[in-house]
Amino acid sequence: MTWGRQRPYGRRLELIGGKGVFPARNYLEELMQSIKKAETAGAKPTAGEHVLLNAAPHRKGATYMTKVLFVCMGNICRSPMAQGVFSKMVADAGLESGVQVASAGTHAYHVGEPPDARAVQAAKRRGVEIGDWRARQVTQDDFRDFDLILAMDWENLALLQQQCPRAHKHKLHLLMRFAGEHDAATVPDPYYGGPEGFNTVLDYVEDACQGLIEVVRKRATMYAAA
Numbered sequence: 001m002t003w004g005r006q007r008p009y010g011r012r013l014e015l016i017g018g019k020g021v022f023p024a025r026n027y028l029e030e031l032m033q034s035i036k037k038a039e040t041a042g043a044k045p046t047a048g049e050h051v052l053l054n055a056a057p058h059r060k061g062a063t064y065m066t067k068v069l070f071v072c073m074g075n076i077c078r079s080p081m082a083q084g085v086f087s088k089m090v091a092d093a094g095l096e097s098g099v100q101v102a103s104a105g106t107h108a109y110h111v112g113e114p115p116d117a118r119a120v121q122a123a124k125r126r127g128v129e130i131g132d133w134r135a136r137q138v139t140q141d142d143f144r145d146f147d148l149i150l151a152m153d154w155e156n157l158a159l160l161q162q163q164c165p166r167a168h169k170h171k172l173h174l175l176m177r178f179a180g181e182h183d184a185a186t187v188p189d190p191y192y193g194g195p196e197g198f199n200t201v202l203d204y205v206e207d208a209c210q211g212l213i214e215v216v217r218k219r220a221t222m223y224a225a226a
Contacts, residue, residue: 066216067100069146070175071156075105075135078152078187078201080115082175084128085202086209093213098220103133104142106159110135116191122198126206143168150175150212153186176204178211 068086072078083103090099105111113135114120120131142149143164149171151157160172176185187204190197 066219067146068148069142070103070150072152073105073107074110075103076110076116077119077191079103080130080133081119081123081201082205084123084130085205088128089209089213099216104136104138106138106156108137111137118195118198122202175208179208180211181207
């Protein structure tokens with residue numbers, strides 16, 4: 001199945017073989033409207049509810065835990081930067097007890113290595129520390145254990161789609177699906193470029209993570225009220 005393409009007009013992601021087209025800027029509103037509809041007797045979940053409703057919550061003590069995994073190719077540039085940015089947002093929002101954040105790569109090129117030094121420096125300039133982390137590869141357990149698995153680009157999304165069991169495919173998304181300010185569908189790979197490419201990655205990641213933190217916050221509120 002081909003999961004999507006970016007349409008030439010505006011920022012709209014179309015699910016090919018899926019159930020709908022979602023304007024990214026209104027995505028959060030549509031999600032919450034879908035939840036309300038699902039609560040109506042006999043209502044069936046729509047495609048827009050996959051992120052919040054199809055991701056089964058993990059219990060941690062008396063609370064629910066939302067687990068988010070960021071994925072790029074080697075887990076030394078984009079995904080650890082996303083993990084660092086989102087972890088900081090989670091901490092600043094006081095959601096650490098209900099959110100677990102991690103990252104991984106689709107390939108084993110850099111397993112056990114620290115993040116790229118350029119990624120570490122770019123993140124540090126924005127108050128995000130990622131230097132102590134080590135790269136790892138996505139495992140089959142990740143598809144079961146995480147609620148949201150967010151790829152940086154189409155290639156890595158396709159690789160995840162190939163590996164993921166059917167029962168967990170609803171967890172797979174592009175990170176930029178949550179962006180509100182940038183029209184790009186993917187986060188560009190900065191590995192073969194200069195330092196400015198890492199700043200661009202952070203710009204994109206910060207934008208998308210702002211939308212993602214709202215989804216996680218509302219999901220936490222939804223389960224707290226259940």
